[in-house]
Amino acid sequence: MPLPEPPDAAVELGAHAADWRAAVRLAGEALVRSGAVSPMYTERMINVVDEFGAYIVIAPGLALAHARPGRDVKADGLAVVTLAEPxxxxxxxxxxxxxxxxxxxxxxxxxxxxxxxxxNIFNDPAAIPALASATSADEVRRIFRKGA
Amino acid sequence: MKRIVAICGQGVGTSAILKVNAERALDRLGIRASVSASDVASVGTAAANAQVILTSPELVESIGKTNADVVVIDNYFDVGEIERKLEDALG
Structure with missing residues (x-):
C-alpha cells in the first residue's frame, strides 16, 4: 500500500506556531481536516512528546508527529505543516x-x-529544505512523489 | 548473527525508519546482522540478546542500564552517520 498523498486540507504552509505543542497541534488539525483522524489523535501525538521527549525530531528541521494506531484513526493519512518561524x-x-x-x-x-x-524520500538531504520552502500543496505532493 | 534493536517511544514510526536505514547501512558495510524495531517500554526483553541498541539522544535516559552498546543517531535519514556509528560499534 503506497504512502497516502497529503490532500490540500492536510497541507498548511508558512504557519505560525508559538511552541512545539502548537506545531504538533497544527499537524493534528490538518489530519483531522483531511478526515484521517479524530481530534483525540492530536492529543495522543502531543502526549508522546510529553512522555518521551523530542525524539520525534528525527532529522535537522523535521519532526515526525505520530502516535500508535488506534480507534481515533479513521484512515491512513499524511499531513505536512511548514512553519514561518521554526x-x-x-x-x-x-x-x-x-x-x-x-x-x-x-x-x-x-x-x-x-x-x-x-x-526513500527523506534520505535525500534536499527534501527537508525543499518542503520547508514549498509554496503550494502541489509542490509538496511532487516532493513526496518524486523527491526534491 | 549479530542483533541490533532500534528503539523509539512507541515502537512504530521512528524506530521503523531507523531499522530501514540501519539495514541499508549494514548492506553498505557488508555486515550481516538482524535489525528489529521496538519501544522503550519493552527494551529489556527486545534487547536482551542484542549487541547494539540504536536510538535517539532523547531516549538514552529512558533505556537505562543494558549490556548492549547504545548507539545514538542524530539524523535518522543520514545513512552515512548510521554506517559510521555501526562500524565503530560492530567493528
Missing part, C-alpha cells in the same frame, strides 16, 4: 523544526511500508 522541540541536535510531518496509520503493517517510503 520552533524548538528540545532536541539536542536537530532543532529548530521548520517542517512537521503528521502521520496516522490504522495498523502496524501499513506503518512499516509507509515509513520505508518516508526513508
Amino acid at each position: 520552533v524548538r522541540f528540545g532536541h539536542p541536535h536537530n532543532d529548530p523544526v521548520s517542517v512537521v510531518v503528521g502521520l496516522a496509520v490504522r495498523g502496524a503493517d501499513a506503518h512499516v511500508s509507509h515509513v520505508a517510503e518516508l526513508a
Whole structure:
C-alpha cells in the first residue's frame, strides 16, 4: 500500500506556531481536516512528546508527529505543516523544526511500508529544505512523489 | 548473527525508519546482522540478546542500564552517520 498523498486540507504552509505543542497541534488539525483522524489523535501525538521527549525530531528541521494506531484513526493519512518561524522541540541536535510531518496509520503493517517510503524520500538531504520552502500543496505532493 | 534493536517511544514510526536505514547501512558495510524495531517500554526483553541498541539522544535516559552498546543517531535519514556509528560499534 503506497504512502497516502497529503490532500490540500492536510497541507498548511508558512504557519505560525508559538511552541512545539502548537506545531504538533497544527499537524493534528490538518489530519483531522483531511478526515484521517479524530481530534483525540492530536492529543495522543502531543502526549508522546510529553512522555518521551523530542525524539520525534528525527532529522535537522523535521519532526515526525505520530502516535500508535488506534480507534481515533479513521484512515491512513499524511499531513505536512511548514512553519514561518521554526520552533524548538528540545532536541539536542536537530532543532529548530521548520517542517512537521503528521502521520496516522490504522495498523502496524501499513506503518512499516509507509515509513520505508518516508526513508526513500527523506534520505535525500534536499527534501527537508525543499518542503520547508514549498509554496503550494502541489509542490509538496511532487516532493513526496518524486523527491526534491 | 549479530542483533541490533532500534528503539523509539512507541515502537512504530521512528524506530521503523531507523531499522530501514540501519539495514541499508549494514548492506553498505557488508555486515550481516538482524535489525528489529521496538519501544522503550519493552527494551529489556527486545534487547536482551542484542549487541547494539540504536536510538535517539532523547531516549538514552529512558533505556537505562543494558549490556548492549547504545548507539545514538542524530539524523535518522543520514545513512552515512548510521554506517559510521555501526562500524565503530560492530567493528
